[in-house]
Amino acid sequence: MKHLLSAASVVAILSSPLAAAGLETYLEFPKEMPPGNLAIGPDGRMFMSVHEFYGPELRVVEVMPDGSTKPYPTETWARAPEEDGDGLRGVLGLRADREGILWMLDGQGEGQTGRVVGWNTKTEELHAIYYVGQPAARPTSFLNDLAIDREHGAIYISDTGDGANSAVIVIDMQTGRARRVLEGSAFTVPEDMPMIIDGREIKLGGNPAKIGINPITIDPTNTWVYFAPMTASSMYRVRTTDLLDTSLSDVDLVTRVQRYGDKVISDGSTVDADGNVYITAMTDNALGVTKPDGTYEVLFQSDEDLPWPDGFSMGVDGYVYATINELHRSPVLNGGEDASIGTYRIVRFPALGTAISGR
Incomplete structure (x- = not known):
């Protein structure tokens, strides 16, 4: 299913700012701390995954107000586990809910089962672990991002998979049951469009990178889950009650999915209370938004300052925070060579609508 940008979206893009003027660099990180995704708790504490494409020792850190970091949740949990001990194998997605639970999506490795680890940031104790094994997962699963729905006791995971089998995984937090839905649907598999950044087509495993569902987020009322393939021109949504x-x-669920609006190739997403779905538009070195009327607008763009914007988190201060990590220059996406120059940072800007953190 392929959609062209609407005329209104094209006008919005052309009339948008062509530089990151007005975008604030909140924090910068050293070369050994490439950011992945962000999670900001209801008390304002900030947590960050360290992107596994760079092969870091630490998986998750807490980001202090002065920009320093410390292993999180503990020195042991923040690193790879030894045999069956505590630890995280590789975390991309993470979210903090309104109860102060930090949810970390610990993707599966060879011979390992994917899982979601919940840590209570108030009591500093393990809250829960949910495992994502077969048949909900596939041998080619790549658990990428997640959304937390405490009102309905559910977790929604984007499983990028191998592209053909991209799907959403739904976890019942009461029973631990995991279900695979929308596998191979037009709403989860990638479109046939090249991922070109700085004039180079990005490849993954030697093949052109055409990646299925990745960005996934939930609105503050826990009514809608917004999601899309990474390589796609559309943002979709579906009611939580239907999921x-x-x-x-x-077959029935497919009929409940709605096309929400235009977008470009994108990585992370978040949504405010007014239905503005923000995306990290990494092929454009930009931050953009799919608006409730379906049009797409570039908010900030800079080839120098925004090389691969990745993940979002809403702050308690009304700002939208985003990570920048040059991922197209990482060994995984650059033929095994690390060509990054260390543009690792967190940027922020005021939300267009009402921002609610911790969800």
Whole structure:
């Protein structure tokens, strides 16, 4: 399913700022601390995954107000586990909910089962672990991002998979049951469009990078889950009640998915209370937004300052925070060579609508 940008979206893009003027660099990190995704708790504490594409020792850190970092949740948990001990194998997605639980998506490795680890940031104790094994997962699964729905007791995971089998995984937090939905649907698999950054087509595993569902987020009322393939020109949404309705077949569920609006190739996403879905538009070195009327607008663009914007988090201060990490220059996406120059930072800007953190 391929959609061209609407005329209104094209006008919005052409009339948008062509530089990152007005975008604030909140924090900068040294070369050994490439940021992944962000999570800001209801008390304002900030947590960050360290992007595994750079092969870091630490998986997750807490980011202090002065820009320093410390291993999180503990010295042991922040690193790879030894045999069956505590630790995290590789975290991309993470979210902090309104109860102060930090949810870390610990993707599966060879011979390992993916899982979601919840840590209570108030009591500094392990809260829960949910495992994502087969048949909800596939041998080619790549658990990429997640959204937390405490109102309905559910976790929604984007499984990028191998592209053909991209899907959403739904976890029931009460029973621990995991279900795979929308596998191979037009809303989860990539479109046939090249991922070109700085004039180079990005390759993954030697093949052109055409990547399925990745960005996924939930609105503050826990009514809608917004999601999209990374390589796609559309943002979609579906009601949480439909995702949670086990009586619906996949054929039925497909009819409940709505096309929300235009977008470009993108990585992370978040949404404010007014329905503005923010995306990290890494092929444009930009931050953009899909608006409730379906149009797409570039908010900030800079080839120098915004090389691969990655993940978002809403702050308690009304700002939208985003990570920058040059991921196209990482060994995984650059033929095994690390060509990054260390433009690792967190930027922020005021939300267009009402921002609510911790969800």
